[in-house]
Amino acid sequence: MSLAHLDASIQSGPKIPYGWASLQASPLFWHMRLGHMSQLGLAELSKRGLLKGYKNDEMEFYEHCVFGKHKRVKFNTAVHTTEGILDYVHADLWGPSQKHSLGGCRYILTIIDDYFRRVFPYFLKHKYDAFDAFKAWKVMVKKQTERKKRGHCHAPHHSAHSTAERCCERMNRTIVSKARCMLSNAGMGGQFWAEAANTACHLINRSPSNAIDKKTPMEFLVALVYAHVDNGKLEPRAAKCIFLGYGSGVKVYKLWNPETKKSMLSRSVVFNESEMYYANRATNTHDDVPRKSVCGWRTWMRATIFALSCAKEIDCCAEPSTYTEAMISGDREKWMFAMQEEMQSLEKNGTWDIVRLPVGKKAVRCKWIFKRKEGSSPSETTRYKARLVAKGFSQIPGIDYNDVFSPVVKHSSIRALFGIIAMHNLEIEQLDVKTAFLHGDLEEKIYMDQPEGFIVPGKDNFVCKLKKSLYGLKQSPRQWYKKFDSSMIANGFKRSQYDSCVYIKFVDGSPIYLLLYVDDMLIAAKSKVDIANLKAQLSSEFEMKDLGAAKKILGMKISRDRNSSLLFLGRRYIRKVLRRFNMHDSKPVSTPIASHFKLSSSQCPSTDSDFEYMSRIPYSSAVGFLMYDMVCSRPDLSYAMSLVSRYMANPGKEHWNAVKWILSLARNERGLVGYVDSDHAADLDKRRSLTGYVFTVGGCAVSWRACLQSTVALSTTEAEFIAVCDACKEAVWLKGLHVEFSRDTSCINLFCDSQSAIHLTKDQMFHERTKHIDVKYHYVCEVVAEGRLKVCKISTHDNPADMMTKPVPVAKFELCSSLVVG
Template identity: 55%
Template sequence: MKFKARVVARGFSQREGVDYDEIFSPVVRHTSIRVLLAIVAHYDLELEQLDVNTTFLHGELEEEIYMTQPEGFEVSGKEDYVCKLKKSLYGLKQSPRQWYKRFDSYMLELGYSRSPYDCCVYHNKVEDGSMIYLVLYVEDMLIAARSKSDIQKLKGLLSAEFEMKDLGASQKILGMEIYRDRSKKKLFLSQKSYIQKQLSRFGMSSAKPLNTPSASNVHLSSAYAPQSEAEKEYISRVPYASVVGSLMYAMVCTRPDLAHVVNVVSRFMIQPGKEHWQAVKRIFRYLKGTPDVGISFGSDTECLVSGYSDSDYAGDVDTRRSMTGYVFTLGSSVVSWKATLQSAVTLSTTEAEYMALTEAAKEGIWLKGLVGDQGLHHDQAVVYCDSLSAICLAKDQVHHKRTKDIDVRYHFLSTEKRIKVKKVGTADNPADMFTKSIPYGKFQHCLDLLNVLSG
């Protein structure tokens, strides 16, 4: 039998400004991972995965840090001595940041470029003129290139500098399963195992399946907070925060169909009531029937950024704020989505749609920059909106005098050349499911438009 032990620093005793300063360490955005997968599927690239062993031990310390000798391993005769750390150690607050800085500097030494749109995305041109990509999430990394030999060369360079584990062709990353059909240039991303694990964890494995995650005639509010002592006692035994957190991770990674309803139930984390808990259980009943639903990548359509925006005017019962919903595709593959309450109360449907359109445009600009940085250049990203009045407001500054109550940061679309706004019919706007609960027929139509389907 083999036993392992790891020396861990007592980071909780560190003092800011003395033995640590900055501690933030970036990780790759999930959107960037999906963009890479869309590129891999579209151009039929090789996709491999690496894992770094003892990640945080590679970081170089910038501060002078001392620690007591590990218990049971004191040097005889020098028990009152302390150890001066030469490199970062697990437990130190700055260890993740120092690891990223070490890795980042090495990638730049190799001649790779760091994306200005996501500092955990790296790329470089190889001898045949094609691109090689690397994305980093702490110790997990994906590498994509046209030639497997180019990937092997990069793996060799990384292994010479860090202790690496070669995982071969990528099959799973951050709990997301990757399935490829190279003959059809298709790639499928899902969290089937994760969802089944959560169903079992929260006792919903035998629940009766439903075909939508939320009921279209139910509007949750803080008025459903527990009033009696019996209700408070009941809710105290409910793992509401843990359940919503597990649903949120599925929504962020592979399940845009959960975006709206997860946003709604997460508003009541402080004081959930029975109705809120029933709404959460309904989401699990929906997942029970759709554990293998995920995102399909790969098509013959041109690899361009396009998006859809929508809003639900005064949809929040408590604050009367409107919902913003948007979704973006690269080619026909969904890569980015969001459902959130707007920061201010709007005075009309037009204003709500306009604010949603502006938020979508900002995401579109970022996405256009990200894919352009990776070699997929195009003049404009297109954002579709089903409100003609909001489109007119976005295109012509003469209308801005009617919306003086909207913050100035929303009034940039009329002069923004990187985004083109177009009209789409409400029936064909998939962003509709990000702003409200909709009937099964419309819900399924939105999923079909986004290539979100069962694996």
């Protein structure tokens, strides 16, 4: 191999500019002429005498080489001179995985201490749970090491250079690789990925390394394990299980029972590492043929294919968040079919027209929402749903929408209807409106971008002029209600003056009731024929789904006993709440709040440890769930919820204990309801009194409340009188609704156990102890004088309202509850 001689002689031609000879000898000249060769290359050619006139001087700065050859600076391996644990910590988030784990997790937060390189994995359901997991790790590791730090600082790395933090990324790759191998070896589904990853971390922490000298475990993932079980005297004493990993914080093994499809913990196990578990093991029917020659290749093929499928399941997303993700996913054909169904429904309803965007108008954006709906039973296949929604946040107030309020039926109205049904033995059935919002007519001119993937050919720059209230628009709920309301009025129904979502119609003197909550309807009538006629009438105007007899409304289960009454229960809802807060195995109690609970603001957190403890307690969430249960069907919880909700801003340990007590009562399987009274100076902080009241229809509680009074009462009489006035206002509203339901115009009886308060409602007497009471509370006197309300005396021992204003013993609580449901 030889180099060609480069003749640098210049041929005669155009005039050479001044200074050409000096330029010819410069390194920059040869650098450009030889395709921007490096200075080392030029020096080598000059040594060989191939460059005439070349002067080996240092090359000056050349900007064009910077533009063409600039590259990233190489990251050197980071070396941290840490002197102890917690001095430097690596952290990284991996996910999301396509398959949810057994606990519903999709992310792994990996935390590694730089000093002793121990791996701490945290499995998360959502990405925003990462910081809470880090705080929990920080508290845990400080308790374990007893090493206290004054503080910590965040040292982020540039997102474009992931190589800056290789420690956790390499560890994540190692963990996921081990998990894939374990799942492949086991022949188990991708839903076990978290168990495999957790076991991988457990083994990594106990494997030899430069930082840790641990022993290697004797067991491997998915080996067959025989766990001890306590069966009958003649039954087997062991169950064949699969080894999943190690229990957290306890010296037990985590196992999976293939027969019961449940995980379990056990410390009494026998390992059989010579045999591994395979979910679909092939059987050999010929005993004389060697097993290796028949099954070995098939088993290897199954394991390889399964490993590839598990890798895909772990690395991909569960549900697409955009149209592009749906189209590149493995289920793109199913997602496309779901979108086509949605588009057919939109076209059938005449949702829009394709037009040019007028000058000065701005189109609202839209997007696709994708959802997989699992079947209610194993035999039902998974349904793929796609819904087109408008991005309502891009609407402009005053231009794209004006009023947005839309009423829904009140809980008290639902309970009042149940009372009427129980008294008159009415029939009750339920309807659901399909794509309810698409039935509403828009009043404003709104233009929307064409749906992604369904742009009309040749009209790429056109937009959709909406004629119907699409999901996502601010005014869609209101427009749907107006459409339905006008239809009901046109069909002869009368809208209630006290609840805009209650409709009543009398046919031959027999009432037909319809209650609307967005797209859910309850229909009650004496005859099923009347209900069927109304269903047919509604189905002719709207696309309906007939749900038959009413079974559930607003998450609450409806059960009916024709011999006694209709019961409104929420056991299904409360069971979910109990499981959410890990109280499903708690010991049931008999009262909403025990008498030993004396809650006050002095019990709020005052030390750092108290604040740290309560920061991990879901106090507000638990109170919110219980509040909904109380509003729907549990009047007996009124006092307890009024008490614990006062400390939402800064709850303490004793307040949380009270909430757990209420959850324990909610676990009690008895259907409990309850009622009203007043407790003078019940608030230990502000010395305000407590008001509690409850109203029933046909023996069923339909409205109740327990709350602090707005002013400080100076006497028991004043507190009772203020409570009577608060109950009076609710009584007037309920009376109007009751008259519309049953045409019963009789006076409402309100029972009170304070004789002095009753006298104040009847006689306009102003004594020294009552003359200071605000005039507004004397509204009850006017209502009593008009004959719309009658305040009657009841014994304190027989007043069911006592349980709503103060803690009561078990016997009194059961008596109050029986008075409510009786």
